[in-house]
Amino acid sequence: MIELIVADRCTDCGTCVEVCPANVLDAGQGGLPILARVEDCQTCFMCELYCRADAIYVAPDCDRRVTVDETEVMASGRLGQYRKHSGWDEWWDRFPNEQWLMETVFRRAGEAAAQAKVTSADVIRTK
Amino acid sequence: MVLSTLEELSLATDVLVVGGGMAGAWAATSAAEAGAKVVLVDKGYCGTSGVTAAAGPGHWWVPPDPPAARDAAVANRVTSGLGLGEADWMYRVLDQTWRTLPTLARHYKFGVDDEGRVNYRAVRGPEYMRALRQQVLSHGVTILDHSPVLELLARSDGSIGGVRGQRRQDGGRAYRIEAGAVVLAAGGTSFLSHLLGSRTNTGDGYLMAAEAGAEMSGMEFTAAYTIAPAHSTMTRSMAYSFATYYDADGRELDIPFGPDQTIRLARALQRGPVYCSLHRLPDDIKARMHTISPNVPLVFDRWGIDPYRDRFEVTLHNDGTIRGIGGVRVHDVDGRTSVPGLFVAGDNASREKVAGAISGGGNVNSAWALSSGVFAGRAAARLARSAKRSGGRLRPLGRVGREPRRVAKTVDLAALRDGVRAEMHPFEKSLFRTGQGLAVSARVLEEFWTELADHADTGTIASRETAALLATARWSVATAAARKESRGLHRREDFPSRDSGLAVRLLSGGLDQIWVAADGAPVDAKSGQLEAAS
Ligand SMILES: Cc1cc2nc3c(=O)[nH]c(=O)nc-3n(C[C@H](O)[C@H](O)[C@H](O)COP(=O)(O)OP(=O)(O)OC[C@H]3O[C@@H](n4cnc5c(N)ncnc54)[C@H](O)[C@@H]3O)c2cc1C
Numbered sequence: 001m002i003e004l005i006v007a008d009r010c011t012d013c014g015t016c017v018e019v020c021p022a023n024v025l026d027a028g029q030g031g032l033p034i035l036a037r038v039e040d041c042q043t044c045f046m047c048e049l050y051c052r053a054d055a056i057y058v059a060p061d062c063d064r065r066v067t068v069d070e071t072e073v074m075a076s077g078r079l080g081q082y083r084k085h086s087g088w089d090e091w092w093d094r095f096p097n098e099q100w101l102m103e104t105v106f107r108r109a110g111e112a113a114a115q116a117k118v119t120s121a122d123v124i125r126t127k
Numbered sequence: 128m129v130l131s132t133l134e135e136l137s138l139a140t141d142v143l144v145v146g147g148g149m150a151g152a153w154a155a156t157s158a159a160e161a162g163a164k165v166v167l168v169d170k171g172y173c174g175t176s177g178v179t180a181a182a183g184p185g186h187w188w189v190p191p192d193p194p195a196a197r198d199a200a201v202a203n204r205v206t207s208g209l210g211l212g213e214a215d216w217m218y219r220v221l222d223q224t225w226r227t228l229p230t231l232a233r234h235y236k237f238g239v240d241d242e243g244r245v246n247y248r249a250v251r252g253p254e255y256m257r258a259l260r261q262q263v264l265s266h267g268v269t270i271l272d273h274s275p276v277l278e279l280l281a282r283s284d285g286s287i288g289g290v291r292g293q294r295r296q297d298g299g300r301a302y303r304i305e306a307g308a309v310v311l312a313a314g315g316t317s318f319l320s321h322l323l324g325s326r327t328n329t330g331d332g333y334l335m336a337a338e339a340g341a342e343m344s345g346m347e348f349t350a351a352y353t354i355a356p357a358h359s360t361m362t363r364s365m366a367y368s369f370a371t372y373y374d375a376d377g378r379e380l381d382i383p384f385g386p387d388q389t390i391r392l393a394r395a396l397q398r399g400p401v402y403c404s405l406h407r408l409p410d411d412i413k414a415r416m417h418t419i420s421p422n423v424p425l426v427f428d429r430w431g432i433d434p435y436r437d438r439f440e441v442t443l444h445n446d447g448t449i450r451g452i453g454g455v456r457v458h459d460v461d462g463r464t465s466v467p468g469l470f471v472a473g474d475n476a477s478r479e480k481v482a483g484a485i486s487g488g489g490n491v492n493s494a495w496a497l498s499s500g501v502f503a504g505r506a507a508a509r510l511a512r513s514a515k516r517s518g519g520r521l522r523p524l525g526r527v528g529r530e531p532r533r534v535a536k537t538v539d540l541a542a543l544r545d546g547v548r549a550e551m552h553p554f555e556k557s558l559f560r561t562g563q564g565l566a567v568s569a570r571v572l573e574e575f576w577t578e579l580a581d582h583a584d585t586g587t588i589a590s591r592e593t594a595a596l597l598a599t600a601r602w603s604v605a606t607a608a609a610r611k612e613s614r615g616l617h618r619r620e621d622f623p624s625r626d627s628g629l630a631v632r633l634l635s636g637g638l639d640q641i642w643v644a645a646d647g648a649p650v651d652a653k654s655g656q657l658e659a660a661s
Binding site for chain 2: 017018019020021022023040042043044045046049050059060061062063064078081082085086087095096097098099100101102103105106108109110112113116117
């Protein structure tokens with residue numbers, strides 16, 4: 001669930017409030033957006049992806065709150081990592097969209113599984 | 128266009144699209160291209176909400192040349208659909224998907240493979256939905272975000288002429304939209320499991336369609352489940368095609384990649400925790416994981432897990448009607464329902480005719496969401512143009528969770544939702560079904576329904592969502608009880624084989640009184656032998 005908005009980075013642009021599909025955030029009064037309904041967070045990481053200031057951290061835990069240390073998260077390089085690997089905004093030319101490889105992976109897995117079957121059948125036969 | 132009073136925002140349009148996921152966005156696009164004035168409303172935000180947005184949908188994609196390739200794809204799917212699929216519909220869906228998807232190139236940068244070929248069929252969810260929003264806006268469509276529809280409005284002849292809802296980022300202000308035709312594209316439901324991106328998918332479209340008099344079809348096929356690291360939503364399964372599984376004592380489990388992987392995994396999970404390692408994933412794929420599916424490695428990285436060396440605990444989340452099948456029965460591939468003026472698309476519609484009795488996940492679901500959206504948008508635009516607007520009063524159709532049948536009192540909605548989860552998620556109730564277990568679930572859900580229908584009066588978003596979850600669960604359980612055999616996603620421990628007499632689609636419906644009937648049977652069969660005990 002969404003656990004952290006870094007005050008020093010947030011530009012209060014309002015995007016996270018707008019794009020959150022679960023309406024977790026409220027606009028702050030001239031300051032940080034408010035984590036108003038964290039229990040509704042669906043852990044989809046969309047707020048992070050749309051945050052150009054790399055100010056948001058979503059913990060992967062979807063069924064429990066976890067404590068997040070701001071200094072640690074800042075130092076970890078994890079802020080903005082999803083946006084970067086997705087090739088969004090300024091990262092567009094360095095991280096290509098390779099979703100198309102998904103079908104290659106499934107094909108190779110199918111071939112590997114078929115191969116494994118043949119091999120184990122052979123073992124049984126020669127035993 | 129705006130006739131707003133302070134109390135209620137009031138709009139009028141030709142076509143109104145409910146839901147801004149993949150199906151709704153394509154429906155809005157095609158309706159606008161057909162010359163209609165279009166309004167699209169979403170409970171969340173068109174572009175990030177819905178189950179496409181956080182995923183990476185591969186589309187069912189077979190070029191028309193050579194023709195034999197499509198024939199083979201359709202023949203395969205007809206066979207694996209176990210008697211419930213229809214070749215005609217499959218050809219229509221394949222063709223529309225192939226024609227339409229590349230038209231998004233203005234807004235979406237399609238991937239280029241290692242040989243330099245453009246790949247159209249596999250898209251990334253966040254970029255895809257962002258592009259669809261841009262496309263919808265470029266057609267002059269009005270989008271209302273954070274504006275869940277709470278009920279449909281009917282004209283005096285019973286045809287659908289609009290919706291009412293609430294703007295949740297505008298102080299909960301009510302809105303009302305009159306429309307020549309309505310397309311329901313509000314998605315399916317996973318009954319509030321942690322399936323990635325499914326939180327706003329509470330089955331609202333099913334409830335609203337049923338209140339208008341439409342039937343459901345295929346509601347027994349809700350037993351799809353997808354693997355995820357325990358405590359996470361990351362139900363993206365690609366990497367697990369190379370997974371190795373272990374029990375709590377570190378013994379390797381026999382769960383090979385293949386069609387019964389989910390069943391084996393579920394049985395193992397019933398015995399105790401299951402751990403997974405992805406060390407067998409080929410090195411070249413490991414190295415590119417973050418550009419294939421960027422959110423998948425994110426989860427491991429944040430937990431400090433190296434999934435290629437460490438073992439991590441896994442779980443299965445229920446897919447309900449999202450990667451399962453089931454939804455509003457469609458009369459024509461154009462999304463027409465039995466209610467005049469009401470169209471359905473995507474997961475809101477039953478996909479049996481293209482997916483059959485098995486999951487449409489992997490590619491058919493997306494092709495269906497796209498093409499059914501295009502078909503429904505176009506048909507709705509045609510109807511809206513020809514419809515004579517009577518100008519008469521519109522009657523609200525919402526009932527349960529809006530006005531109490533008995534005395535209004537506080538209803539514990541959270542408890543009712545947890546009750547739905549408890550009947551719909553456990554493997555022993557939904558994946559390994561028995562007649563006895565289903566009867567117990569039916570009774571429990573019935574009690575919840577009565578509680579809500581008798582006492583809830585608020586008509587809030589939450590009470591309508593709860594009503595939708597309950598209605599959907601009850602149709603699912605009743606239909607599963609009526610299908611006394613095992614077929615595709617529907618498994619009965621007490622009827623493990625297929626019954627050739629049941630190679631038919633099962634319709635269901637009703638609100639206070641649930642009915643189940645075979646498709647094509649005379650109407651009075653609704654009260655016949657297939658009727659589920661409710
Ligand atoms: C993780 C994952 C991966 C998948 N991968 C694939 C794949 O590779 N290939 C494939 O074919 N299929 C895949 N699927 C299935 C596929 O994503 C769906 O079938 C498809 O997204 C359905 O689109 P939709 O527009 O009907 O529904 P959704 O995308 O869920 O959109 C429904 C929209 O309706 C809105 N809504 C709900 N209620 C209301 C209301 N009351 N008022 C207004 N709006 C409302 C929601 O907010 C949402 O935006 C996957 C599913 C998941 C969960």
